[in-house]
Amino acid sequence: QTVTVSSSASHAIPSTLWGLMFEDISSGDGGLYGELLQNRAFQQVVPGTPDALNSWSSINGGAISVVSDNVPVSSALPNSLRFNVPNGLSGPVGFANSGFFGIKVDSSWTYKASFHFRFPTRSSFRGNLVLGLRSSSGETLASATVPISASSTSWRQVNVSLRPSSSASSLSNQFFVTVDGNSARGQTINFAMFSLFPPTFKNRPNGMRIDIATALAGMKPGVFRFPGGNNLEGQTPASRWQWNATLGSLLDRPGRIGDWSYINTDGLGLLEFLTFCEDTGMEPIMAVWSGFALGGTSIAQDQLQPFIQQAIDQIDFVIGDPRTNAAAARRAALGHPSPFKLNFVEIGNEDFFAADTYTHRWTTFVDALQSTFPHLKFIATSNINDPILTPKPQVYDHHVYQTPTFFAQNSFFYDDMARDGTLYFEGEYAAISTNPNDIFGTPADGRLPFPTMQGSAGEAAYMIGMERNSDIVFAAAYAPLLGHVSNSQWTPNLVGFDSGQVFKSTSYYVQQLFSLNKGTEYLPSTLPPRNGTVFWGVTRDRTNLIIKISNTGSSSATLNFVLPFNVASTGIAHLLTGEATTSNTPTSPKAIQPSSHFIRTGRRFSYAAPAVSVTVITIVRE
Numbered sequence: 001q002t003v004t005v006s007s008s009a010s011h012a013i014p015s016t017l018w019g020l021m022f023e024d025i026s027s028g029d030g031g032l033y034g035e036l037l038q039n040r041a042f043q044q045v046v047p048g049t050p051d052a053l054n055s056w057s058s059i060n061g062g063a064i065s066v067v068s069d070n071v072p073v074s075s076a077l078p079n080s081l082r083f084n085v086p087n088g089l090s091g092p093v094g095f096a097n098s099g100f101f102g103i104k105v106d107s108s109w110t111y112k113a114s115f116h117f118r119f120p121t122r123s124s125f126r127g128n129l130v131l132g133l134r135s136s137s138g139e140t141l142a143s144a145t146v147p148i149s150a151s152s153t154s155w156r157q158v159n160v161s162l163r164p165s166s167s168a169s170s171l172s173n174q175f176f177v178t179v180d181g182n183s184a185r186g187q188t189i190n191f192a193m194f195s196l197f198p199p200t201f202k203n204r205p206n207g208m209r210i211d212i213a214t215a216l217a218g219m220k221p222g223v224f225r226f227p228g229g230n231n232l233e234g235q236t237p238a239s240r241w242q243w244n245a246t247l248g249s250l251l252d253r254p255g256r257i258g259d260w261s262y263i264n265t266d267g268l269g270l271l272e273f274l275t276f277c278e279d280t281g282m283e284p285i286m287a288v289w290s291g292f293a294l295g296g297t298s299i300a301q302d303q304l305q306p307f308i309q310q311a312i313d314q315i316d317f318v319i320g321d322p323r324t325n326a327a328a329a330r331r332a333a334l335g336h337p338s339p340f341k342l343n344f345v346e347i348g349n350e351d352f353f354a355a356d357t358y359t360h361r362w363t364t365f366v367d368a369l370q371s372t373f374p375h376l377k378f379i380a381t382s383n384i385n386d387p388i389l390t391p392k393p394q395v396y397d398h399h400v401y402q403t404p405t406f407f408a409q410n411s412f413f414y415d416d417m418a419r420d421g422t423l424y425f426e427g428e429y430a431a432i433s434t435n436p437n438d439i440f441g442t443p444a445d446g447r448l449p450f451p452t453m454q455g456s457a458g459e460a461a462y463m464i465g466m467e468r469n470s471d472i473v474f475a476a477a478y479a480p481l482l483g484h485v486s487n488s489q490w491t492p493n494l495v496g497f498d499s500g501q502v503f504k505s506t507s508y509y510v511q512q513l514f515s516l517n518k519g520t521e522y523l524p525s526t527l528p529p530r531n532g533t534v535f536w537g538v539t540r541d542r543t544n545l546i547i548k549i550s551n552t553g554s555s556s557a558t559l560n561f562v563l564p565f566n567v568a569s570t571g572i573a574h575l576l577t578g579e580a581t582t583s584n585t586p587t588s589p590k591a592i593q594p595s596s597h598f599i600r601t602g603r604r605f606s607y608a609a610p611a612v613s614v615t616v617i618t619i620v621r622e
């Protein structure tokens, strides 16, 4: 196959092209968000039920229960851990938290532990709390002693730093709090709002886990879509994501029942999202709730005003003027007086599930928001031009979960899209099954537990198409982004993790190769055959010519490039290839990784793309 490259660029490559889609789908709490304790504040649990004590356990007979405290630590956190020391015990007695399927104990880290406690009954008792980190077999790895007295019934906060004496060999470790069973016999102490943080990305308080955040930043992503995805919507309007409930002190965040069957702490909230965007150079694509909850409730058009006002306030928190706007003043009070960067606001999520009411919800929201924020672009989430929406959307968010083959066969999906001023955001895409008749089924029925090399090559073919059409595709994001390998609501995920490490998939490497070698202009070239198996695209930036190739076929393919200008006689081929069905997994985390090779290049050169491979060639321009 000969590929002739044009000397003049057709369009600029948007800086926003390759980005991240984030929602809490076993990915925020216990994942990207740095908090190490699960069920740290007993948010949204029912006192007295087994779930209320999720992740908490007794040590040596300590009696623990979750109670609705008659003197709650805050109005947002009504529940406390009631701890009682029965008579007749000796030695350390207390309770422990097992984290999110483990807690990594690293002796090079300083951990920050915090909790609030109060004695419900005043007494002359004085004693010591011993808290810290221990292996599940009971070996103490780090500890601190805090003197306490029952001289007052008011809440007091404990803050201590913990430096493990040694790193634990396994992840099954716990955070613990104990008292001496004999001297504290009969005592009752209430606890609330526990927190245990490792060092965080950019050392941000209430920040992100370093290894995961670093892996995400390592893709140099252009955009960050949040807070969902389904997790924006709520099963009912009352349990929808609400920006104002995710701000400020952790004592003021009630948490919510998320849309992936577990409670969200909302410790990772709107300001943390925006700060993360600034810390990694991503532009936010922020969603507002659009009046539809996943349980099926749509808000009637004449009842939408409060939700529209909440959306206006959410946007004002991000970009408003603190001198004239209360929501913006909250942003300033939280330490960020200047506005954040924001150009795109998404109205809802996947509203093709509720297209019949989206027609009025879209109109009512966009009429109000566009007049309040004239410079923003609003993204529609129903199917493209179906139903017809008023006003006509400037942007659509298109999602596709499919087989590897589908992606290879749809590399030209955007070539046929009308150039009528509409922009497109490929907000979610991934090869998730090999079974075209059951895309969302179980692994037994073709679902992928982890991305595979053939899935990643299919995605690369589709991405080559989006790059070619990046005059109208301004952003795209693989979804879901993150998944805990021990407990996920969805597979495959771009990045897997457990409480100790990060697992980068073959699809992660495709995203990274494409994003780090984006180029700034698109150079048209001989089009790949639409129904072929090999796809390529050419871009350039000031220093490099960049050629992206995906060979989704089962045999090597040689491309003969003919360039209209001089380039260096040696280039670099960044190659990702391996067996079609191979994945990087916790047991084989580095099964397939990119490798870089020098290749001979020049005005004319050939490159043999191996079967099932993705290659990014970079050549210095003369």
Ligand SMILES: O=S(=O)(O)O[C@H]1C[C@H](O)[C@@H](O)[C@@H]1CO
Pocket (backbone or CB within 6 Å): 023, 228, 229, 230, 231, 349, 350, 428, 479, 480, 490
């Ligand atoms: O069950 S789905 O609707 O397919 O869920 C998908 C689509 C939704 O936007 C996102 O939250 C989720 C996984 O990324």
